[in-house]
Structure formats: structure tokens, C-alpha cells
Amino acid sequence: MSQSHESFNLLPEQLTSWVDEQLAASLLHSTYQVRRLFHGRSAVIDAFTPLVVDWLPPVAVIRLYDDIDPKVLAQLSSYLWQKEAVQGVVVQERGRNRNTTFVVAHGEVDQQIVVQEDELSYQLTPLTNQNSGLFLDMRNGRRWLKEQAKDCKVLNLFSYTCAFSVAAVAGGASLVVNVDLSKRVLSTGRTNHQLNKHDKNKAKFMPLDMLKSWSRIKKPGPYDIVVIDPPSFQPGSFVAQKDYVKVLRRLTQLTTDNAKVLLCHNDPTQDSAFVKELMTQECPEFKFIARLEVPEDFAEPDIERSCKVLIYQRD
DSSP states (O other): OOOOOOOOTTSOHHHHHHHHHHHHHHTTSSSOBOEEEEEGGGOSSGGGTTEEEEEETTEEEEEESSOOOHHHHHHHHHHHHTSTTOOEEEEEEOOTTSOOEEEEEEEOOOSOEEEEETTEEEEEOSSOSSOOSOOGGGHHHHHHHHHHOTTOEEEEETOTTOHHHHHHHHTTOSEEEEEESOHHHHHHHHHHHHHTTOOGGGEEEEEOOGGGOHHHHHTTOOEEEEEEOOOSEETTTEEHHHHHHHHHTTHHHHEEEEEEEEEEEOOTTSOHHHHHHHHHHHOTTEEEEEEOOOOGGGOOSSGGGSOEEEEEEEO
16 A cells, blocks of 8 residues: 555545544544544535545445545545555445446455444445445444343344344344345345354344235234334335335334334434424324434534434333
């Protein structure tokens, strides 16, 4: 890796300082921890709101949700590449109205890597047009679940690669039922449990369209904790504006008397009132308990544009 000095005069100091600070935070652990190195929606730099940089050790992934100056992008890639810990830099273009593509800008990047978060291991795929396999902004949700899960039966809806399930089993859950439409991501979920040497009987995997499969999902219950972390906008499978309510209507029949629910919503155009109003209408027996803090590397000036993670408990 080249360590030669290079001028990065096109990069604002706030950006390089943020990147350096978050890399340093990652190094405080015994192993490199996954982290967001720069969160554009923080609005610390107006011109860089379409940009995020994720740290998936040893790979830095630049994600663009709109175009930025190619010279600035090239300098940012080079800046990251000169960091001793970085062995590869990937640039991904994505967004609702953009064709998703990626390119390896520097170094060599494996198809699959294993990363650490809070001493738990997850398999990621940095060379992908979609998500890498772990939503970093849900870190505090996984921590909450790990603390709450002892001896609980957990239902993990929209489970994706089962990161919530890994946290729950690590916290002593008696059973986690993972439901997702994709067999591929559930296969990665199995791998994630194997990486952490979990008892295979503690996690169950259901490749189902949940909106059409409630009787099968209900059968292993009732559940002490339910995690609902859907995509905000995925035409053909789930659109929060019309489909979230269909899930909430099932909570009462799925849960035990004192069950807790972790509700997530990551659409910056809708605030937490969207979910709260649905819960009041459809699940009045569930009471709002708390809203989890946003991880510090995802801080935004308007908390309602950040990921909403709400805790409810059945009264």
C-alpha cells in the first residue's frame, strides 16, 4: 500500500476529521469494529449530504446517493487508501432513482469478509450492488435485544441476515424465529450463528412471505419479544406506507401478555409519529416505553430524519 504524502486540498477538514475520529474509535476495541466513518446526512458539510463512508474492516466502502465532483471522490478514495488499516476501497453508487453499481477503487477486496461488532461476528459481502449484510445504524437495537433476551422466545421479522438473532442468542434467548422472504439471506443468517458457535437449536429460519404466512409464524409462539425492522421502500414485497399496519395488526395474537416489541423505521421523510400513530390505532394494549439513541457515528441535527427505533410493551 502506498504511504506517500499527497495533498487532499479538495477534502473539507470536517470530513477528514470525522473519518479519522471514527477510525480511531474502531481501534479502541481488541479487534477492528464495524463503524460508519462519515455520515453525510449529519449535514456537517452541505455539499456531502449524498455521501457515506462505511468501515467494514479491512475495507472502506464509499456509498453515493447522488453525484459528487469526480476529483473530490478520487481524493477521498486516495485518502482512505493511505490509512494503514485499509486494505481496499470500494465505491458504490445507489439510491431509489439510480442504477446501483460498484467499483474497487484501490486494493483487493474479498467477496466475503467477517467483521466484528460488540465481540460478535458477522459475514459481509462488500462487493455487492445492495446492502453488505449488516445495518450499522441498528447497533443500539442489537445491544438492547442482547440485554433483554435471556430465556425469551424472540420473533425476528424481516430478519435479513439475522444479526438481531445473533445478538438475541448471545444474550441467552431460548429460541429465535427468523422470517424473511429470501432464502439467500437466511443462509447467511445460519452462517452468522455458526461463526459465533451458537447452538443450532436456538435459531429457526422461515423463508416466507410473512404477509401471507401468519399461521405458520404464529405456531412456534407466543413470543416474548418481537423485532420488526422492515425496509422502508421495496416495491413488490414491502412499502412501509401501506404495509406496516398489516404487520402491527398481528402483534396481539403473536405475543405473550407482557411482551416487548422493538419497532424500526428508517425512512428520513417520515418521523416517529408515523409508527406511534399506527401503534395507537392498531395496538392500544401496547404502551410506548422508550426510543433508543442513535449511534454516535450516525448523529444528525434532526433526530426524526435518523433511524427510528422504538420500544413498546404489552400492558
